Every structure is written in C-alpha cells, then in structure tokens.
Amino acid sequence: MSSQLPIGVFDSGVGGLTVVKEIMSQLPDERIIYFGDTARVPYGNKSQETVIKYSRQIARFLLSEKVKAIVIACNTASAFALETLTAELDVPIIGVVRPGARAAAEVTKNGRIGVIGTEGTVRSGLYGTYIRELRPDVEVYGKACPLFVPLVEEGLHDDEVTELMAKRYLAPLLAKSVDTIVLGCTHYPLLRGVVSKVAGDGVTLVNPAYETARDLRELLAEKDLLANSGTQREHQFFVSDGAEQFRAFANSILPCEMIETDAVNVKVFA
Amino acid sequence: MSSQLPIGVFDSGVGGLTVVKEIMSQLPDERIIYFGDTARVPYGNKSQETVIKYSRQIARFLLSEKVKAIVIACNTASAFALETLTAELDVPIIGVVRPGARAAAEVTKNGRIGVIGTEGTVRSGLYGTYIRELRPDVEVYGKACPLFVPLVEEGLHDDEVTELMAKRYLAPLLAKSVDTIVLGCTHYPLLRGVVSKVAGDGVTLVNPAYETARDLRELLAEKDLLANSGTQREHQFFVSDGAEQFRAFANSILPCEMIETDAVNVKVFA
Numbered sequence: 175m176s177s178q179l180p181i182g183v184f185d186s187g188v189g190g191l192t193v194v195k196e197i198m199s200q201l202p203d204e205r206i207i208y209f210g211d212t213a214r215v216p217y218g219n220k221s222q223e224t225v226i227k228y229s230r231q232i233a234r235f236l237l238s239e240k241v242k243a244i245v246i247a248c249n250t251a252s253a254f255a256l257e258t259l260t261a262e263l264d265v266p267i268i269g270v271v272r273p274g275a276r277a278a279a280e281v282t283k284n285g286r287i288g289v290i291g292t293e294g295t296v297r298s299g300l301y302g303t304y305i306r307e308l309r310p311d312v313e314v315y316g317k318a319c320p321l322f323v324p325l326v327e328e329g330l331h332d333d334e335v336t337e338l339m340a341k342r343y344l345a346p347l348l349a350k351s352v353d354t355i356v357l358g359c360t361h362y363p364l365l366r367g368v369v370s371k372v373a374g375d376g377v378t379l380v381n382p383a384y385e386t387a388r389d390l391r392e393l394l395a396e397k398d399l400l401a402n403s404g405t406q407r408e409h410q411f412f413v414s415d416g417a418e419q420f421r422a423f424a425n426s427i428l429p430c431e432m433i434e435t436d437a438v439n440v441k442v443f444a
Numbered sequence: 445m446s447s448q449l450p451i452g453v454f455d456s457g458v459g460g461l462t463v464v465k466e467i468m469s470q471l472p473d474e475r476i477i478y479f480g481d482t483a484r485v486p487y488g489n490k491s492q493e494t495v496i497k498y499s500r501q502i503a504r505f506l507l508s509e510k511v512k513a514i515v516i517a518c519n520t521a522s523a524f525a526l527e528t529l530t531a532e533l534d535v536p537i538i539g540v541v542r543p544g545a546r547a548a549a550e551v552t553k554n555g556r557i558g559v560i561g562t563e564g565t566v567r568s569g570l571y572g573t574y575i576r577e578l579r580p581d582v583e584v585y586g587k588a589c590p591l592f593v594p595l596v597e598e599g600l601h602d603d604e605v606t607e608l609m610a611k612r613y614l615a616p617l618l619a620k621s622v623d624t625i626v627l628g629c630t631h632y633p634l635l636r637g638v639v640s641k642v643a644g645d646g647v648t649l650v651n652p653a654y655e656t657a658r659d660l661r662e663l664l665a666e667k668d669l670l671a672n673s674g675t676q677r678e679h680q681f682f683v684s685d686g687a688e689q690f691r692a693f694a695n696s697i698l699p700c701e702m703i704e705t706d707a708v709n710v711k712v713f714a
Contacts, residue, residue, distance in 0.1 A: 213494050214484050219597075224483050224685045324594040327489075338605055415494045 175242050175265075177399045180205040180410075181390070182236030182244045184229075187215035187413075188423045189323070189360030190247030193270060195428055196387035197245070198409075201394075203401040206409040207239050213415035216323055217250040218292025218359070225294065229255035233263060235412075241265065242399050245390060249274075249291050249358050249382070253298035266393055271295075273389040274356050274382025275304035281378050282354040285312045288347035288377075290369075291358030293318040301356055315350050319343040319359075326361040332368060340365070340372040348373065356380045364427070445512050445535075447669045450475040450680075451660070452506030452514045454499075457485035458693045459593070459630030460517030463540060465698055466657035467515070468679075471664075473671040476679040477509050483685035486593060487520040488562025488629070495564065499525035503533060505682075511535065512669050515660060519544075519561050519628050519652070523568035536663055541565075543659040544626050544652025545574030551648050552624040555582045558617035558647075560639075561628030563588040571626055585620050589613040589629075596631040602638060610635070610642040618643065626650045634697070 181201075183194055187210050194208055209232050211217075217225050229251045236244055244259070244267040246252045252269025260267050278287050278301070289301040295318075302314035322343075325336045347355065355377055357363055363381050370379055394400045413420045451471075453464055457480050464478055479502050481487075487495050499521045506514055514537040516522045516529070522539025530537055548557050548571070559571040565588075572584035592613070595606045617625065625647055627633055633651050640649055664670045683690045 213490060219686070219689075220483060221685050320598050321591075321594055324591055328590050335605055335608055338608070415491050416489070419489075 175397075175399060177242065177394075177401055179240055179242035180207045182207050182209070182233075182239065182241030183247050184209040184211070184232045184236065184244070184251070185248040185360060186210070186217035186251065187212050188327075188420060191424055191427055192360050192363045193245065193247035193383040193386055194409075196383045197390060198428070200387040201391055201400075203403045204394075205401070207236060207241055208409070208411045209235060210411070210413045210420060212413045212420055216292070217248060218294050218323065219320065220250075220294065222254040222294070222298075225251055225254040226258050229259060230262070233259055233267075237263070237265065239410075243267065243390070243394065245386065246270065247360060247383075247386070249360065250294040253295045253300040266397060266399070268386065268389055268393060270360070270382040270386045271300050271358075272304050273385035274358065274380055275301050276308060277380045277382070277385040278354050278356050279305045279308040279312060281380060282309075282312060284351065284353045285309070286350055286352045286354075287312055287314045288344075288350070288352035288355040289314060289316045289358045290319050290322075290343065290347070290355060290362065291316070292323070293320060295358050301358060313350070315347050315352060317343055317347055319362075322365060323359065323361045326364050331364050336365065336368050337372065340368050344369070344372050348377075352377065354378050354380060356382065358382065445667075445669065447512065447664075447671055449510055449512035450477045452477050452479070452503075452509065452511030453517050454479040454481070454502045454506065454514070454521070455518040455630060456480070456487035456521065457482050458597075458690060461694055461697055462630050462633050463515065463517035463653040463656055464679075466653045467660060468698070470657040471661055471670075473673045474664075475671070477506060477511055478679070478681045479505060480681070480683045480690060482683045482690055486562070487518060488564050488593065489590070490520075490564065492524040492564070492568075495521055495524040496528050499529060500532070503529055503537075507533070507535065509680075513537065513660070513664065515656065516540065517630060517653075517656070519630065520564040523565045523570040536667060536669070538656065538659055538663060540630070540652040540656045541570050541628075542574050543655035544628065544650055545571050546578060547650045547652070547655040548624050548626045549575045549578040549582060551650060552579075552582060554621065554623045555579070556620055556622045556624075557582055557584045558614070558620070558622035558625040559584060559586045559628045560589050560592075560613065560617070560625060560632065561586070562593070563590060565628050571628060583620070585617050585622060587613055587617055589632075592635060593629065593631045596634050601634050606635065606638050607642065610638050614639070614642050618647075622647065624648050624650060626652065628652065
C-alpha cells in the first residue's frame, strides 16, 4: 500500500465536507477523494440494513479509485455500517462516532453527556456504548433532532426558527444537567452558534469532525501511510446527483477553490 | 385489460397516502397497490434524470403486480417523469399536477395563482404551463417550501414553528395578491390548517389529491376499466425501507385498518 494514494471520504451528502475541512487542515499533504450520496440523502431516518447496503456500494467505488484508507464522514453510516465494512474491507477504515465519543469522555466533568444526531444515530446508542467503554460511570442522553439537517440545508444557520427548534430539542438534555453535548451529525457544526447560545456557557460542544481528523493522522502514522509533504495533487469530489448544487455548498464551507465534481452511479458497484 | 385488476399508486414516501385516501373515498370499489420509495425519499431536491430513473423502476414493479392503471401520487415525480412514463408504458397513467392545475384555473377569480411545492416541482414550472394552457390570462407564482415536508414528518402540523415558516414562504405569494394557492406536494394537505390561517379567508386552497381521484374516475370510465362494486379485495402497501414506520404513519391518515406492508427492492426492476 503506497502512502501516496488518496484517502476516501464518504457521506450521505454534503455534511461530510465539515470532516473534509478538518482533514485538509490537520493533514494538508493528503489527497482526498470524496463521495456524497446526494441521490439517496438523507440516511438519518433509513434502516440499518439500507444504510449498510449503500455504504458498501460507496466503499467499493472508493476502492476502485485506489484509496489507502476510508473515512466514514457520516454519523449514521458510522453507527450502522462501520463494523460491517471493517470486517469486509482490506483497507484501514474509521468512522466519526468513536473519535467523538472519546473526546466527550475526556471533556465531561460532571459525567453527564448529551448526544444530538439523526434518528438512526441516536437510536443506535453507539455514542453511549463507546463513551461507557472508556468511562463506565458516565450518563449519556441522546436526542434526535430531525429538523436540524433541513434547517442547515435551507441556509437557516442563524435564525429564530432554528433557535426555537434548538430550545425544544435541547430542553430534555439541559434538564439532565449535561455539561457536554456531542454534535453527532456532520451538519451540526454549522449550527454551533445557535446550539451554543441555547445550551449556555456551562456546556462544552464536541465536534467529532475535528477528533476524526486527529484519529486519522494517528491511524495513518501507525500504518506508515502518511503522505510525504509537497506531493499533494488535486482533491476530487463525486456525487450521485446534483453536482452543481453540491459545488455551490462545497465552495461555501471549504477553504479551497479547486472543486471537481462528477456524478457517478455507485450502483454499478453493488 | 380486466377492470378487476388493481390500480398502482406510487410516491417518494408516505405523502401519496393523501391521494390514496381520496381514491378510496371516491372509488371505493377499486383495489390499490401502493409503493412508497422510503429508501430514497425525498424526491423534491433531486434532479429530473434521477427522478425519472426511480419512477421508471417503480412503474416496472407495479406492472409486474399487474395493475390496470398507474397514478403518480407525487408532485415532483409527476412534474419530472409523467411524460416519459406515458410514452414508455402501455397502461393509462396520470399524475397529480394536471388535475391540480385544472382545478386552480377553474377556481381563481382574480387570475392570480400561487403554487407551493418542492424545489423540483416549482423549478419545473409545470403547474404554470398547464394552468396557462387552460387560462392564458392567468399569472402563476411558484414558491418552494423545503421545510414543509420535514415539519410534517416531525408531526408539527399545527405548531408555531410551522406557522412561522408558512408566513415566510407565503409572503411573496400574498404580496402578489393571489386568490388561489395550489398545495403542490402530497404532504401539504396535512398543513392545510396552518396554510389557510396564514393565507386568510380570501385565498382558496386547491388540493390536487382530490382532483386526481376525480380525474382517475373519468379516465377509468372512459376506458371501461371501473371495477364492479362488491368485488374489492385488500389493498396492498409496499415500501423500499422502514415498513414499521410507514405502517404507523399510514394508519394515522387512512380510514382503513388493514395495511399490509412489505419491503421490496425495486432495483431488481431497473
């Protein structure tokens, strides 16, 4: 396995670009091949079986592009499909849930952690499982926030409607006196301002995207797969639908101008 | 073609059940086979090419179930795929857009009509095209309301958040003094109360589901395909994902208790 090969990153749509942003920042020498499943987004309310099927198809596509490692930059897909893909694939693969869980376990002082995410992520209870592996004493409270993704995609990052929904969604977590909230969906870092305002100064927000990039660096170093400096080529971005719309969103959150987008039919890899 | 065969109805998910409800009410002798593409919902922000592909797969599935006619109970799929499917298939097929457009053209007094729907439906401009075929003098104003579907699916039919969004979405239409608004998405009849409150008494709301059932009756009568009374067998409901969730929603809006749901992989018909 050559360290000069690219890293494959995938998500149900555009949200995973927040993870790409962190990888670009922390691992500037790595080349990224991104796949956003915009034809089948969202994953958050789909069954585990379906999410595994879609994730497997995308992983095969990324492998056909000769990636040296895969990052599942989607909380729902990480929660539902990481274990299966790890068992099936020959490349190192990481999701965003374990890094986020580790950070939350390190950050909490009062041992009360809230996890917000899609229905699928919250229902899986995986953040709680991982957090309690590290800190069995900690209480973890999950809350699905189904409207947060559509609100972000509608551009209402900082809006009274978003704040109103945040107050409702966070109320049961704040009632449990959590001092830490995991932003357990890749769209949510874009709502950090509103969530932080509603949660108050006493609550620390954990962004698994940041932690995932850190873990990726460790994983690649361990396997001697870190790219040499100065060899970076262009990143590539693939989507299953709506390349133009994707490009607009990507350019609004990524610190790079070169975005190549191409529609691809992943189902040929099924 | 036997008049005793069932009618195929499909939608991107659960929304088309509002059309099923009208068909059951107006054509109680007909048997319905419904397909909700819950694994790939929503269609509203997908490209025309993708929506045609998905619609074609589902139509093939319905034909394999030996339906005598097909109803596209989804505005986006009607706007994007009706023409293609009509050209390709041998059975009578109708969508919800033309019936809704006809009703709106009949209802308006001041010749100013608003159409609310998904991005895809509004972008297609098809309501306007059909309305102006009947009434070239009429002005049609479209407004996409991307948050309405997630709000309905979150159960916020009658909620201050929904009302706040309705005020924003309807403002540009009301500024044009429309006297008629087409509920151009199958989820929207469930928001009729809020939309009506915001739009005021001077605005008539058109529900294409009702008109579609009326057109279906005429179409079947014309082709001598109306089922005999007293021969109705059980309706059947198929989804591509999440049968249990679908069943719960279906039972909340349909006036029948017998719901058979089964996951089916439509891609084998691709």
